[in-house]
Amino acid sequence: MILTLIEHDQGVIDPQTFGMLTAVRGLAAEQGGALHAILIGADVAGLAAGLGDYGVTAVHLIEQESLDAYAPNAWAACVVEVMAAEKPTAVVGVGTERSNEVMAHVAARTDLPLAANCLAVQPEDDAWFVTRMRWGGTLHEEARLHGEPKLLTIAALGIEVETAPSGSAPEIIAVIPDLTDADLLVRVISRVEPERKGISLTDAPVVVSGGRGVGSAEGFAVLEQLAALLNGAVGCSRVVTNNGWRPHAEQIGQTGTRVAPELYIACGISGAIQHWVGCKGAKQILAINTDAEAPMVTKADYAVIGDLHEVIPALMAEIEKLKG
Amino acid sequence: MDILVCIKRVPVTGAKVVLTADEQAIDASYLSFAPGPHEECAIEEAVQIVKKHGGSSTALTLGPDAAVEQLRYAASMGVDDLILLETDEEWPPMPTARAITAAIQAQEKKFDALLFGNESADAGGYQVGIRVAHALGMPVVTGIKKLEFEAGTAVAHRQTPAGWEIYEVPLPAVFTIKEGINVPRYPSIPGKLKAKKKVIQRIAPEEGDVGLEKVRLVVPEAEASDVTILGHGAAAAPQMVELLGELGLV
Ligand SMILES: Cc1cc2nc3c(=O)[nH]c(=O)nc-3n(C[C@H](O)[C@H](O)[C@H](O)COP(=O)(O)OP(=O)(O)OC[C@H]3O[C@@H](n4cnc5c(N)ncnc54)[C@H](O)[C@@H]3O)c2cc1C
Numbered sequence: 001m002i003l004t005l006i007e008h009d010q011g012v013i014d015p016q017t018f019g020m021l022t023a024v025r026g027l028a029a030e031q032g033g034a035l036h037a038i039l040i041g042a043d044v045a046g047l048a049a050g051l052g053d054y055g056v057t058a059v060h061l062i063e064q065e066s067l068d069a070y071a072p073n074a075w076a077a078c079v080v081e082v083m084a085a086e087k088p089t090a091v092v093g094v095g096t097e098r099s100n101e102v103m104a105h106v107a108a109r110t111d112l113p114l115a116a117n118c119l120a121v122q123p124e125d126d127a128w129f130v131t132r133m134r135w136g137g138t139l140h141e142e143a144r145l146h147g148e149p150k151l152l153t154i155a156a157l158g159i160e161v162e163t164a165p166s167g168s169a170p171e172i173i174a175v176i177p178d179l180t181d182a183d184l185l186v187r188v189i190s191r192v193e194p195e196r197k198g199i200s201l202t203d204a205p206v207v208v209s210g211g212r213g214v215g216s217a218e219g220f221a222v223l224e225q226l227a228a229l230l231n232g233a234v235g236c237s238r239v240v241t242n243n244g245w246r247p248h249a250e251q252i253g254q255t256g257t258r259v260a261p262e263l264y265i266a267c268g269i270s271g272a273i274q275h276w277v278g279c280k281g282a283k284q285i286l287a288i289n290t291d292a293e294a295p296m297v298t299k300a301d302y303a304v305i306g307d308l309h310e311v312i313p314a315l316m317a318e319i320e321k322l323k324g
Numbered sequence: 325m326d327i328l329v330c331i332k333r334v335p336v337t338g339a340k341v342v343l344t345a346d347e348q349a350i351d352a353s354y355l356s357f358a359p360g361p362h363e364e365c366a367i368e369e370a371v372q373i374v375k376k377h378g379g380s381s382t383a384l385t386l387g388p389d390a391a392v393e394q395l396r397y398a399a400s401m402g403v404d405d406l407i408l409l410e411t412d413e414e415w416p417p418m419p420t421a422r423a424i425t426a427a428i429q430a431q432e433k434k435f436d437a438l439l440f441g442n443e444s445a446d447a448g449g450y451q452v453g454i455r456v457a458h459a460l461g462m463p464v465v466t467g468i469k470k471l472e473f474e475a476g477t478a479v480a481h482r483q484t485p486a487g488w489e490i491y492e493v494p495l496p497a498v499f500t501i502k503e504g505i506n507v508p509r510y511p512s513i514p515g516k517l518k519a520k521k522k523v524i525q526r527i528a529p530e531e532g533d534v535g536l537e538k539v540r541l542v543v544p545e546a547e548a549s550d551v552t553i554l555g556h557g558a559a560a561a562p563q564m565v566e567l568l569g570e571l572g573l574v
Contacts, residue, residue: 113535
């Protein structure tokens with residue numbers, strides 16, 4: 001049996017979880033084993049039934065008032081308890097910040113190895129052969145994962161979600177965990193809504209992004225104007241945040257935000273791999289750069305070779321002309 | 325407050341990754357190295373905490389002798405003490421965590437807070453800080469972008485797509501830091517001079533069980549690129565607007 005961790009927040013299952021279930025379902029079938037899930041929280045029973053659509057045949061349901069706020073170590077304690085009782089061959093989470101965190105707690109509690117952000121998993125007799133993401137996915141590592149059971153998370157962003165043909169409601173197995181105060185020590189005590197000003201980076205159809213080539217904090221004024229004209233948001237490279245020209249919340253890339261707009265306009269950005277992983281999800285990329293050889297230019301769909309300080313104002317004037 | 329910050333030496337790659345012939349590492353012959361971005365912020369945070377609350381900061385790295393460069397970089401930013409856990413090659417997360425745990429236990433100093441990067445820039449295992457916390461019996465909060473201390477407790481802020489989650493934990497505790505918590509300073513010349521003279525405590529750890537055994541690295545195939553040059557300079561504006569029109573954006 002493979003046990004999967006269902007990630008959810010405020011009553012909604014994280015959509016990437018279904019990608020993980022899609023991937024792991026095949027793995028469980030190959031091994032002739034069942035696909036189980038573990039659902040942890042204060043009021044989560046309602047989320048269980050839908051998991052049948054993704055091939056889950058049994059849900060270990062842990063519902064307890066003390067679990068109303070996310071508490072990573074307590075979640076891990078629950079997983080370890082179900083592991084001990086059910087002896088799965090593997091415990092699998094999704095490669096998100098939260099599930100990676102919970103699975104690392106599980107690994108630490110059981111002194112087992114953990115492979116985070118796996119792209120491919122091949123069960124073998126002893127060690128499993130995994131391919132996992134490094135450098136935010138720009139480099140892959142092939143590795144042997146030891147230990148019993150196998151602990152891993154699946155990088156699910158690129159997985160196309162498929163439902164299972166005979167999706168009947170899973171069996172519900174209620175579990176009452178034995179949680180200590182120490183397990184519950186680290187928990188969310190309050191939340192602050194995200195500050196919303198204008199359209200968010202991840203929702204914007206257009207991201208106008210600036211790099212070192214913009215030259216200064218003031219230089220971003222034209223990028224802001226262009227973004228406003230296109231109902232877009234402003235992004236930037238790490239050089240820009242390191243220089244204090246823009247806040248880190250706008251940084252695109254491995255250690256920033258990943259965006260997937262209709263159009264990504266990269267102004268004065270060279271296209272280092274750590275930046276590229278953040279914008280490659282865009283449907284179209286337009287690079288504006290003085291250097292025709294810059295990787296951002298050669299990897300983009302469209303490019304304009306030139307000084308962004310001339311190109312962007314000319315573009316805005318042309319748009320204004322069109323709008324009359 | 326006494327703060328420990330754990331950092332990792334990583335190559336600063338550009339637009340392309342080239343592997344060594346044995347496919348075990350990035351060919352860094354022509355590359356420079358740095359602490360990972362999350363860790364650079366963790367160093368800055370440690371220096372700021374000590375400035376505000378007093379005490380001392382210590383930087384620790386597990387890596388080759390060359391990682392002394394990253395320790396000295398931390399010192400040039402203002403870190404007081406330096407520890408090198410010297411290894412010949414990259415270690416997977418389990419032995420790394422064991423070695424760091426043992427080194428912390430061997431220190432006379434009892435740290436109030438241990439800072440890690442949320443995940444290493446290169447390996448991205450998402451677990452060393454959590455493993456060390458469990459081994460030392462400390463609480464751990466991950467992905468921190470704001471950290472405040474008050475009378476034996478810490479309030480840590482974590483950013484999620486749904487907003488900020490606030491945690492409060494007693495000290496000593498482990499925090500894994502994310503870039504964005506601060507803007508790391510550039511080392512000053514006096515800072516660099518001082519860093520050169522720092523004594524480095526060297527420890528030779530034993531690797532033991534690896535758990536996750538690296539077989540090889542693979543550079544994924546690049547997506548085929550077929551760039552259309554719309555034009556040069558300001559004269560390209562009409563073509564750009566045409567593109568925007570085709571995409572339904574104007
Ligand atoms: C572990 C790690 C994580 C990282 N994470 C991130 C990340 O999340 N996001 C990120 O962005 N970076 C990240 N980086 C940094 C990344 O490697 C690059 O250093 C960074 O993206 C470069 O920023 P840039 O393109 O703005 O600057 P540069 O590389 O200096 O490029 C500037 C570009 O602007 C062009 N230019 C200059 N003047 C003009 C002009 N007037 N008009 C038009 N074009 C002009 C130049 O031709 C050049 O192509 C990370 C690095 C590491 C090691």
